[in-house]
Amino acid sequence: MKSNIILALTGLATTVMARTEIMLPLYAAPGGIFGSAEWNATIDAIRANPDMHFYVVINPNNGPKNTSSPGNGGSCNLAGPDYIEHGCNKDYSTNLARINALPNAQTVGYIYTRYGDQNNRSIDSIKEDIAEWALWDNATTWNFNEIANISIHGLWFDETGTTIGNRSEYEELTSYARDVFATTGPSPRNQFSIIMNPGSNPQTDYEPFLFAMADAVVTRETCWTSVPSDPSDPYGDCLGDYTPYDYREMYQGLGNRTAGLPDDPALNSKAVVIVHQVVDPPEANNQTLYEQILGTVRLGVHSAWFTSGNWSQETRLPASVGVVSEFFSRANREVNGG
Ligand SMILES: *[C@@H]1O[C@H](CO)[C@@H](O)[C@H](O)[C@H]1NC(C)=O
Ligand SMILES: *[C@@H]1O[C@H](CO)[C@@H](O)[C@H](O)[C@H]1NC(C)=O
Ligand SMILES: *[C@@H]1O[C@H](CO)[C@@H](O)[C@H](O)[C@H]1NC(C)=O
Ligand SMILES: *[C@@H]1O[C@H](CO)[C@@H](O)[C@H](O)[C@H]1NC(C)=O
Ligand SMILES: *[C@@H]1O[C@H](CO)[C@@H](O)[C@H](O)[C@H]1NC(C)=O
Ligand SMILES: *[C@@H]1O[C@H](CO)[C@@H](O)[C@H](O)[C@H]1NC(C)=O
Ligand SMILES: *[C@@H]1O[C@H](CO)[C@@H](O)[C@H](O)[C@H]1NC(C)=O
Ligand SMILES: *[C@@H]1O[C@H](CO)[C@@H](O)[C@H](O)[C@H]1NC(C)=O
Numbered sequence: 001m002k003s004n005i006i007l008a009l010t011g012l013a014t015t016v017m018a019r020t021e022i023m024l025p026l027y028a029a030p031g032g033i034f035g036s037a038e039w040n041a042t043i044d045a046i047r048a049n050p051d052m053h054f055y056v057v058i059n060p061n062n063g064p065k066n067t068s069s070p071g072n073g074g075s076c077n078l079a080g081p082d083y084i085e086h087g088c089n090k091d092y093s094t095n096l097a098r099i100n101a102l103p104n105a106q107t108v109g110y111i112y113t114r115y116g117d118q119n120n121r122s123i124d125s126i127k128e129d130i131a132e133w134a135l136w137d138n139a140t141t142w143n144f145n146e147i148a149n150i151s152i153h154g155l156w157f158d159e160t161g162t163t164i165g166n167r168s169e170y171e172e173l174t175s176y177a178r179d180v181f182a183t184t185g186p187s188p189r190n191q192f193s194i195i196m197n198p199g200s201n202p203q204t205d206y207e208p209f210l211f212a213m214a215d216a217v218v219t220r221e222t223c224w225t226s227v228p229s230d231p232s233d234p235y236g237d238c239l240g241d242y243t244p245y246d247y248r249e250m251y252q253g254l255g256n257r258t259a260g261l262p263d264d265p266a267l268n269s270k271a272v273v274i275v276h277q278v279v280d281p282p283e284a285n286n287q288t289l290y291e292q293i294l295g296t297v298r299l300g301v302h303s304a305w306f307t308s309g310n311w312s313q314e315t316r317l318p319a320s321v322g323v324v325s326e327f328f329s330r331a332n333r334e335v336n337g338g
Helices: 037-048 090-100 123-135 164-183 207-213 265-270 286-298 321-336
Strands: 005-009 012-016 021-026 054-058 105-112 138-140 147-149 154-158 193-197 216-223 271-276 303-306
Parallel strands (some): 054 105, 105 154, 154 193, 193 216, 216 271
């Protein structure tokens, strides 16, 4: 889907860099018929930036299925009155249909894979989630029970293993996913993307294989702020050790797990960057945010995301979904012209 476009202008050839699109983990609950603040703001941002492609990661329950206890808010809860066999519940179906109605949005289903530890999560249980996502198709909504389109057009493999020993498991899973979606999954737009999230560089010997089986790989997931979150901050999910994000410190891997970019620069166009907790310090404001977004687009990566909150919080400033989407659109124009 990414390509370098060569423009021939009166004998001069100009190379235009690949665009950096939006990779948005929308883990918040969608709300009811009118949508939660997070989903509303996301839908507004997708509409306001028609030049950007949005991969929107949907995650009701650490995956698509009823794995919740009845007490946890009821996502995909069999006992809930609004339960939908393939589609979680009417809050999801109603709001997912709003996203599917937007031509520049591509819904992607969440799956966790426990870094290839098959004792923790078996290949079969991961395949069950893949098969389930492929069955999300049409469902009733809160809108007078209309039948709406809740189809899913890709998968986000979270907690992806990073070593060559993981190769066979992930090859099996990704080829299974492509088969299942090609046969039962609704993808008339011909869009199906597999995004792997190891959160850091894979080991050098594994890199070509991992990138070959995926459409995109998150090689850098980190925080902005240099100060670990206060454990009492409800949005704070930067508690452990991490290296704060700075595009100037993104290096081609050369075997370095914190380098951020692949060993092979030709794979930059399949690399993804995710930055949470865009809050002080260092200074987090429109200017520093735009500087980092522009620098990230100049790296030529596939897609990226910045948020001031955690993955369930898209409206906190300065890096709200609206501002970040506008800045990516502007940065792509600044880098590529137009
Ligand atoms: C979402 O937007 C709708 C209008 O489109 C509005 O009625 C609703 O209150 C909004 N939800 C929140 C939580 O603000
Ligand atoms: C599914 O939901 C029902 C009803 O809430 C619950 O009894 C059951 O344990 C859930 N199943 C799983 C696998 O969590
Ligand atoms: C459902 O929505 C997706 C995403 O917009 C679209 O590709 C697909 O054609 C729609 N399916 C139907 C049956 O309209
Ligand atoms: C499975 O993995 C999760 C997350 O990495 C971890 O918290 C949990 O302890 C693991 N469980 C087992 C049985 O290894
Ligand atoms: C889903 O809705 C579309 C459009 O109304 C229809 O063509 C298709 O047959 C429906 N699919 C299912 C499985 O009901
Ligand atoms: C997958 O990689 C992880 C480290 O990312 C390792 O702990 C695990 O043993 C690997 N699985 C296999 C089957 O080699
Ligand atoms: C993210 O923030 C929301 C809103 O404060 C909170 O409910 C949720 O527990 C947080 N999630 C994580 C993973 O920190
Ligand atoms: C930051 O940028 C956004 C998007 O352009 C704008 O709406 C907002 O007013 C700006 N905030 C400040 C404090 O300048």
